[in-house]
Amino acid sequence: MIVHFILSGETLESISEEINLENPVYLKEFHNTHCAREDFIQDTLIPGKKLLIPGFNKVREYNSRNDAPFKQPKLNPEIPFNPENLSRIYSVVNKEIYENELERRHAVLTYTVSVKWVRNENGFHIFHLFKNNFSDGQGNMMTDLASESIRSLNPIEVKTDLKGKVLSIELTQQTMDHFERIMERLSDLFPDQYAKMYLEEFERVVKNRNIFNSRMKNDVFIKNYFASVRNSFTNGKSILQQSIGEENTDIILHQNIENPDYDKEIVILQNLATSKNDIEFSAKYSLYPKTRLVKNLDVQYIIFQFGITNSSFFTVTELS
Numbered sequence: 001m002i003v004h005f006i007l008s009g010e011t012l013e014s015i016s017e018e019i020n021l022e023n024p025v026y027l028k029e030f031h032n033t034h035c036a037r038e039d040f041i042q043d044t045l046i047p048g049k050k051l052l053i054p055g056f057n058k059v060r061e062y063n064s065r066n067d068a069p070f071k072q073p074k075l076n077p078e079i080p081f082n083p084e085n086l087s088r089i090y091s092v093v094n095k096e097i098y099e100n101e102l103e104r105r106h107a108v109l110t111y112t113v114s115v116k117w118v119r120n121e122n123g124f125h126i127f128h129l130f131k132n133n134f135s136d137g138q139g140n141m142m143t144d145l146a147s148e149s150i151r152s153l154n155p156i157e158v159k160t161d162l163k164g165k166v167l168s169i170e171l172t173q174q175t176m177d178h179f180e181r182i183m184e185r186l187s188d189l190f191p192d193q194y195a196k197m198y199l200e201e202f203e204r205v206v207k208n209r210n211i212f213n214s215r216m217k218n219d220v221f222i223k224n225y226f227a228s229v230r231n232s233f234t235n236g237k238s239i240l241q242q243s244i245g246e247e248n249t250d251i252i253l254h255q256n257i258e259n260p261d262y263d264k265e266i267v268i269l270q271n272l273a274t275s276k277n278d279i280e281f282s283a284k285y286s287l288y289p290k291t292r293l294v295k296n297l298d299v300q301y302i303i304f305q306f307g308i309t310n311s312s313f314f315t316v317t318e319l320s
Contacts, residue, residue, distance in 0.1 A: 001034065002053040006045045015051070021059050022068035022235070030054045070236025074260035079230040079292045081164040083125055086117040086293060089319045092221055097311040110135050111147075112319070113221055116155075123162065128155035128172075129222070142198070145190045149202050152182045156216065158226070166226045169216040170209060179206065218248050220314055224299055229255065229268055229285050230292070239273065244281065244301050245310065251281060262289055278304045294318075 004015070016024035028041050031052045035041075039050050054062070069075070090113045097106045114130040131154065134147035153175055159168045175182070186199055205211050216222060228240040238255045251272060258267035270283035281301040288295055299314040 001055055004051045004053050006047050006049050006051050008047040010045055010047075012045065015053070019053060019059055020063075021054070022063045022071070023065070026062040027051075027053070030058065068235070070256075072236075072260050074262070075236045075257045076233040077257065077266065078232075079266075079287070081125075081160075081162060081230055082291055083117045083127070083164070083293060084120070086115060086127075086291075088116075088293075089114045090225075091317045091319050093313075093315045094220060095313040097309075097313075099309040099311075100307055108137060113225075113316075115225070118157075121159075124167065125160045125162070125164075127158040127160070129158060130154045131156075131221075141190065141192065142194065145186075145195050145198055148189065149186060149199070152186060153206070158222065160226060163228075163230050164226055165228060166217060166222060169213050169222065171206065171212070218243065221316065224283075224297060224314060225294055225316065227285075229287070229294075231255075233257075240270075242270075244279075244312070245303050249279070249303070251276075251279065253281070253283075258284075265289060265295055266292070 012024040012027050016022070016027050019027075021027055032040055034052050035050070039052075041051075045051065092111050092113055094109045095106065096108075097104070099105075111134045112132050114128075114132070116128045116130075118126045118128050120126070131150050134143070134150070136143045153171055155172060157170050157172055158166060159170075160166050171179075183199065183203055186202075187196070190199070205215060223243065227242060229238075231238045231240050233256075236256055240253050240255065241250060242253055243250050252274070253270045254273045255268050255270040258269050266287040266289050268285040268287065270281070270285070272279065272281050279301065283299040284297065285294060286296040287293060294316070295318050297314075297316045299312070301312050303310045
């Protein structure tokens with residue numbers, strides 16, 4: 001038995017996690033069984049008061065009962081990836097905010113994405129993605145150019161494994177066969193010298209399969225829609241890796257099921273596996289309970305760096 005003096009902010013749950021006790025109910029039970037009457041715990045912990053903590057063998061005995069809430073089967077679901085015949089259209093909103101001591105800027109981009117399962121090829125899933133209806137609320141020439149360039153490549157072909165992990169992204173053979181014509185059309189639509197520089201880089205990326213694949217894997221829609229939400233759950237949690245920000249900073253996330261009583265949708269919550277001083281992150285995915293396919297998702301993060309705050313708010317909502 002260990003005598004611990006309760007610190008501000010501590011809870012039965014947080015202390016149980018520190019001592020690897022799976023069910024915090026037993027921490028309260030152990031304390032109240034062995035403590036003096038004046039130290040009895042009713043509901044919440046009181047900073048400064050004593051808490052009696054069970055030793056290793058007692059913790060192991062409690063854990064052997066295997067009755068912790070997070071061990072419920074519905075909080076540790078198998079989430080298969082069965083996209084056959086998938087055909088969905090999504091509305092996408094991507095809002096970015098840049099702040100420092102002197103200024104605050106923001107940008108909002110909206111568009112639609114059509115996701116269509118095409119075929120199963122040698123044990124891999126092939127999807128076609130169509131991006132359309134771009135708007136940034138400003139209508140400047142460079143935004144129109146970028147939007148038209150992306151539309152001209154439709155559909156983009158995405159190849160995943162059987163769990164939905166993206167393996168490669170490329171253009172269809174039809175698009176590549178007609179790419180010279182596509183470039184001529186874009187040059188005619190946007191004859192400006194700055195547009196010419198953009199189109200030269202656009203052409204370089206498209207013609208280099210490796211560069212195109214790398215760039216598209218970091219596309220904000222693709223990396224979030226095809227995120228590893230189907231990783232195995234253990235003790236109510238699943239671990240995955242994601243990247244955020246312009247520099248594609250890698251982060252490790254924990255995800256858990258919001259509510260085990262899911263009938264209409266499975267809601268998955270994501271947060272940082274370990275807290276960071278320079279990053280805040282949260283995400284929420286809604287999946288259909290039968291097909292386990294994405295219905296909606298909401299990702300928010302903030303990166304603090306060199307006196308600059310970059311905030312991102314990304315939402316995907318199913319339209320049909």
